[in-house]
């Protein structure tokens with residue numbers, strides 16, 4: 339099977355906003371007027387920075403309580419993990435699994451995958467390019483589902499407001515957790531998957 | 544001679560292809576990285592506009608009516624989407640309320656308004672004033688609109704609270720569920736076709 343040419347070889351450059359094939363020396367897309375780059379600017383450095391910031395915030399996000407529950411006089415604080423365990427013990431293993439995937443597995447997979455992609459791209463590795471490209475699309479697809487826990491805390495806190503009888507309040511951990519989601523989403527957006535394939539072409543940097 | 548609009552470039556690996564016309568239900572994938580290149584059109588402009596109007600109505604319902612009702616020892620309470628966002632706006636964590644507000648209210652609202660604007664004009668065969676800005680905004684909004692996550696969040700909340708008190712879904716939840724499906728249908732990358740349909744000319 340013939341492999342298609344790269345845009346760069348034809349003097350073309352994709353506009354990410356409207357999909358137009360601009361000429362390589364254009365600074366602005368002639369059709370939608372957004373700024374075009376052959377590759378996202380400083381992709382590797384920006385992705386590293388955002389990813390590391392996300393990783394740092396991930397620590398307080400897991401250690402600090404995300405929610406304070408006062409049920410008929412007895413108050414308790416929940417972290418993300420203790421919330422999962424509570425569901426598990428309460429018999430709803432399906433919800434426990436769902437929250438575990440959204441809040442713990444998805445961020446961890448993102449850190450691992452983006453980290454691997456960054457390192458392999460820096461080394462201009464030709465290892466498993468097709469699979470790495472798929473991995474990137476997977477991370478892009480699942481990333482925002484981590485927002486689940488933030489929205490659950492918001493809904494539950496808005497609902498359970500019976501003064502002294504019962505109430506649920508959000509706690510600082512949820513702020514860190516939300517920031518982790520936003521930072522990792524930004525990291526995935528600033529990574530340029532075309533860098534994976536640049537390893538095939540020798541003279542570009 | 545091939546015009547730039549005849550080229551299609553894979554955004555994941557930079558491969559260049561010549562565009563072929565796809566029928567409804569067909570899709571083109573990149574040979575090199577197997578990413579989706581383009582999909583056949585599912586709706587015409589008239590249908591897209593109708594779906595957008597429906598989405599606008601559902602959006603109002605989803606936001607006006609509460610999504611969950613609860614009751615405990617004779618007391619009852621309910622929450623709308625806006626109240627949920629507000630519940631996060633406390634002291635030091637206010638910033639997260641902003642993120643949640645964008646994800647479940649502001650981004651979908653803007654998507655519906657912008658789509659209504661460009662599609663309404665496109666239906667009349669015109670290029671809407673500010674078309675380029677609207678189309679660029681739609682691209683930037685897409686990743687931050689998280690209605691499907693919110694929907695799952697509502698379901699998880701219902702299960703979570705069901706152990707402690709009496710919970711029932713509100714009117715807003717049903718509107719929300721239908722709105723989520725509509726947004727998935729109308730606000731995807733397929734809207735880029737308007738650039739070609741309206742033959743927006745380059746300078």
Ligand SMILES: [Zn+2]
Nearest residue numbers: 353356367370
């Ligand atoms: Zn463009």
Ligand SMILES: [Zn+2]
Nearest residue numbers: 553556573576
């Ligand atoms: Zn490709």
